Amino acid sequence: MAIVSGRFWQKMDDGRVRCELCPRFCQLREGKRGACFVRQALEGEIKLVSYGRSSGFCIDPIEKKPLNHFYPGTPVLSFGTAGCNLSCKFCQNWSISKSRQLDTLASEASPEAIAATAQRYDCRSVAFTYNDPVIFYEYARDVAQACHERRINTVAVTAGYISDQARAAVFEEIDAVNVDLKAFSSRFYRRLCAGELAPVLDTLKYLYHESNCWLEITTLLIPGENDSDQELHAMCQWLVAQLGADVPLHFSAFHPDFKMATTPATPAATLLRARDIAKVEGLQHVYVGNVHHPSASSTYCHHCGELLIERDWYQLGKWHVNRGCCEHCGTPLAGHFDRSPGSWGRKRLPLKI
Incomplete structure (x- = not known):
């Protein structure tokens, strides 16, 4: 496993190093790790200690990210590492994101090997x-750079918790993004994620107005926490006013996990209620996830209402x-589409590189 010098940090007068990649701005003495676990103060700078290692590779349908308007039906080679810069008590991938063991990173692969594997399996992204x-x-x-050399797209699935100074660089090589907007409440972010809402909203505005990334948004609805009519109306009003009505929004069902194992799962009715609110507020493409509901997972023309x-x-x-x-009516559909859909379907293919 390689250790490489990181970007976005500065030395402090007292000898510590301040990481400036995310809004936590961890101030670290030599040898100490940031809240994310994988960025460490070494030799007077911030270094990424997990470079080239992954918790695993799998080919998924692009809709699983979820991205419904970015080359539908195509396969995407997916991978992650370990750690996270938020501390969500409801994390659905906590065994990876909350891992404090580098042994989690059992798979090793260079950027070139990942890009070559994606090309070999005909992955679009x-x-x-x-x-x-x-x-x-x-x-x-x-x-991402290795993928672009082979004309393979890149996708980031992120919470959008990024500092102002790092935001442009983080998304410079990314083609499509799904941002996890966890709630529309500062209290929720502080109490359940140990973070702040404002930087996430700044990321959303940057992505929509200043980047070339295709953007979709996901909100995991947790019963009694972020699913009130008032909060959903406020969130959707903000999305339409600050971004646009054409940004696809996914409402996903929570299931009991991690530190919220006693919280009940989200009923399908809650997702459908949220979808109705979003559409009333003017959002054109609203989906539900983690439940089986074909009609609420399909795409319709926002002008004539026909199934697309x-x-x-x-x-x-x-x-x-x-x-x-x-x-049916010729109205443009926001997103990126081929002449015909991909045929990957529901397959999930774990693999080693």
Whole structure:
């Protein structure tokens, strides 16, 4: 496992090193690790100590990220590392994101090997996921550059918890992003994530208005925590006003896990209620996830209402998209689409590199 010099840090007068990659701004003495676990003060600078190592590789459908408007039906080579810069009590990937053991990083692969493997399996994209790619920025950047040399897209699945000074660099080599907007409440972020809401909103505005990344958003709805009508209306109003009505929004079902194992799972009715609220507020493309509901997982034309992309879990059915437009009325559909859908379906293929 390689240790490489990181970006976005500065030395302090008292000998500590301040990491400036995320809003935590960890101030570390020699040998100490940041809250993310994988960035460490070594030799008077911040270094990434997990470069080139992964918790595993798997080929997934792109819809699993979830991205419904980015080359639907195509396969994506997915991987993550260890650690995270948030401390969500409800984390669904806690065995990876909360790992404090580098033994979690059992798979080793160079950026070139990852890109070559993606090409060999005809993957349209490579995704940095399972834990947040912000904390392994240098590795993700090098993988992204290797992928782009082979004309393979890159996807970041992130909480968007990034500092102002690092934001542009983190997304410079990324083609599509799904941001996990965990709630629309500062109290929720502080109490359940040990973070702040404002930097995430800044990331969303940057991605939509200043980057070339395709953006979709996911909110995991937790009963009694972030699923009130008032909060959902406020969130959707903000999304329409600050970003745009065409940003796809995914409401995903929580299941009991990690430090919230006694919290009940999210009923499907809650997701559908949230979807109705989002559509009332003007969002054009709203989906539900982690539940089986084909109609609420499919894509419709926001102008004429006709079905454009039929989904049953991650399996695509009817396809009425012609050159990125509704086949029925000609209205453009926001996103990136091929002439025909991919055929990867629901397959999940773990592999070693």
